[in-house]
Amino acid sequence: MSHPVPTRRHALTAAAGVTAAASLAATGLTAAPAAAAPPAGPTPLRNDKLKEALRRQQARRRRLLTNRPSANGWEMENETDASGSIWTYGIEGTPGPLTVALRAGDVRTVLVHVVRRFHYEIDALGTHGEPRPVEGWVPPTDIRDSRLPESNRASGTAVAIRPGSYPPGARGAFTAGRHLVIRDIVADTEGVVRWGGDDRRPSEGLFYVAVRPGDPRLARVAARIRSWEETPGRGAGVLVDMTQPSRKRRAARYA
Numbered sequence: 499m500s501h502p503v504p505t506r507r508h509a510l511t512a513a514a515g516v517t518a519a520a521s522l523a524a525t526g527l528t529a530a531p532a533a534a535a536p537p538a539g540p541t542p543l544r545n546d547k548l549k550e551a552l553r554r555q556q557a558r559r560r561r562l563l564t565n566r567p568s569a570n571g572w573e574m575e576n577e578t579d580a581s582g583s584i585w586t587y588g589i590e591g592t593p594g595p596l597t598v599a600l601r602a603g604d605v606r607t608v609l610v611h612v613v614r615r616f617h618y619e620i621d622a623l624g625t626h627g628e629p630r631p632v633e634g635w636v637p638p639t640d641i642r643d644s645r646l647p648e649s650n651r652a653s654g655t656a657v658a659i660r661p662g663s664y665p666p667g668a669r670g671a672f673t674a675g676r677h678l679v680i681r682d683i684v685a686d687t688e689g690v691v692r693w694g695g696d697d698r699r700p701s702e703g704l705f706y707v708a709v710r711p712g713d714p715r716l717a718r719v720a721a722r723i724r725s726w727e728e729t730p731g732r733g734a735g736v737l738v739d740m741t742q743p744s745r746k747r748r749a750a751r752y753a
Contacts, residue, residue, distance in 0.1 A: 601654030604720035614734035656706035664703030
């Protein structure tokens with residue numbers, strides 16, 4: 499039996515079919531098992547895994563937060579460095595440097611400024627291995643009365659300088675010249691920070707935020723302090739003449 503001889507048209511048609519098949523294979527359009535295709539992206543969490551992650555996060559928040567304010571209205575927290583608002587920071591210019599646990603953000607900015615000025619202008623902190631030169635946060639369980647200014651430490655909004663040396667209730671730890679510096683430091687903060695020595699029951703080593711959360715004065719003062727830190731000849735560590743009438747008048751407004 500004789501076979502038909504392929505014509506030129508048959509040859510061209512066959513060649514076109516081979517080319518099309520190769521093109522489809524190259525672009526992945528030929529039929530293939532679905533399992534062979536690589537995943538398009540990360541596999542979404544199953545609902546039960548997502549719920550478990552949220553449950554653990556909420557449990558951590560419950561352990562961390564107290565739903566109790568300190569005397570100045572900021573919430574006390576049970577831990578530091580634990581995904582909350584209170585973290586441990588170094589104090590630039592002090593030996594080591596010294597560290598202190600404070601509420602992050604503007605609170606940290608103003609309170610570290612206070613400590614640095616105390617260190618530079620009143621008495622150097624942490625020299626020769628001095629124990630407990632400065633402390634910030636304490637556990638809420640250490641607070642006897644949340645109405646007292648000392649409770650502000652549990653919300654990360656206060657520092658106690660030499661807590662073993664300036665006991666609450668005692669006066670007279672500082673000379674008149676050092677009082678003048680303290681007044682000038684408080685004036686730097688426009689009264690956003692209060693000195694515990696001015697309280698009815700004095701605590702001369704205590705400095706604390708004296709405004710409520712959200713008070714715009716805190717953000718304004720913190721922004722100004724940050725600008726000082728970026729400007730040579732400004733901020734903590736720069737000696738000033740606090741006997742100048744303008745500075746004394748400014749300090750008197752916050753006494």
